[in-house]
Amino acid sequence: MPNTPARDRDDLPALLGGSPIRPQGPPDWPGSDPAVTAAVQSALADGSWGKYHGPHTSKLTDVVAQTHGGCHVMLCSSGTVAMELALRGLRVGPGDEVILAAYDFRGNFQNVLTVGATPVLIDIHPTSGNLDPSHLAAAISKRTKAIIVSHLHGGVVSMPDVVRIARQQTPPIPVIEDAAQMPGATIAGKTAGTWGDVGILSFGGSKLLSAGRGGAVITSLADVAQRIKLYTQRGNDAYPLSELQAVALLPQCERLAEFNRRRAASANRLRELLANVSGLRPFENAVANSQPGYYKFGLQYDPVAFGGLSRDLFAEAMRADGIALDAGFRSLHLTHASSRFRPIGTLTHATDADARVLTLHHPILLEGPEALRQFVDAVERIRRNATILQSNRKSKI
Ligand SMILES: Cc1ncc(COP(=O)(O)O)c(C=O)c1O
Known part of the structure; x- marks a missing residue:
């Protein structure tokens, strides 16, 4: 998908001055109960x-x-x-x-x-x-x-x-x-x-x-x-x-079991929606007879699918649009002196995760289908504006 700068203000991510897709921001957690x-x-x-x-x-x-x-x-x-x-x-x-x-x-x-x-x-x-x-x-x-x-x-x-x-x-x-x-x-x-x-x-x-x-x-x-x-x-x-x-x-x-069921249903729906979204690959589960919990919904980000937009700037733009998306953990072998641990092999995938993982905080998964649609809309609007987001950031440095 080309990263042509958008002309219409409505088609600008909130980080570039457009209206936030979720003006109310992410849902509170813990909410009033x-x-x-x-x-x-x-x-x-x-x-x-x-x-x-x-x-x-x-x-x-x-x-x-x-x-x-x-x-x-x-x-x-x-x-x-x-x-x-x-x-x-x-x-x-x-x-x-x-x-x-x-x-x-x-x-x-x-x-x-x-x-x-x-x-x-x-x-x-x-x-x-x-x-x-x-x-x-x-x-x-x-x-x-x-x-x-x-x-x-x-x-x-x-x-x-x-x-x-x-x-x-x-x-x-x-x-x-x-x-x-x-x-x-x-x-x-x-x-x-x-x-x-x-x-x-x-x-x-x-x-x-x-x-x-x-x-x-x-x-x-x-x-x-x-x-x-x-x-x-x-x-x-x-x-x-x-x-x-x-x-x-x-x-x-x-009510944990009921909330877990609702979060899992939303996570499955989000997976379906993301099947048509390039550059964001959810963590997969291959363990039979399992129902994961969703404190965070993990994704692997591919900057190439977003015209080279960095993972961290992408996450920042999503947050400006009212979606609680953050970089994942720093990998342990990249953040500690090598004298502190013994590595096994090249740790290639953990190195990759350090640069690519994004995590979506769970409260949105209790909100329903409209919130998931908003997630995808925000992603695509950012993609359409990736070039301008990057050049804006460069000019500020
Ligand atoms: C996988 C994992 N283990 C342990 C903890 C530690 O929990 P706490 O924040 O209660 O110290 C966290 C916190 O985020 C976590 O994600």
């Missing part, structure tokens, strides 16, 4: 909000346990801390190695360093955008103490493959499954977070279940749960989730 308001008000009225311990954290622990196969649940202050606790619970420490994808949440890499171990980085799959289990064998050494697997941006990792490879080793290698981005998702018929020996969840401010901050560790292993309790209980809980956070989360847990 009568069920959360009522729950918090009742905790204010009965005084439970101000207690160290009370009914809400106990109930949340039970709810998370029930939805994750009756396992041990330790609520904590963030998903980032949950990962540190998972590593400590598995006794990962100095001299050990932990395998993870080179394209992953930065905190996971940092946590491996925090406990004194060395991250071993493997490549991602080119179409799923997530850890590729076929690289695990080459990464495993005598020092491997754990494998961290994150399900990112609506893509899922084949957990049956990961667990099979991990359990084939002598001794078996524990797997930590990071389900921070997809609570309630299903992977090969099981709930995300329950495939691993330890799973983690996040209740951070932008997440599908949100208390502003918060997280949880889930495990079926009593010794791991006990070690985490000993580490966190120091006369007081060192990494607590409060009663007030728990009371706000409980109504969200009740």
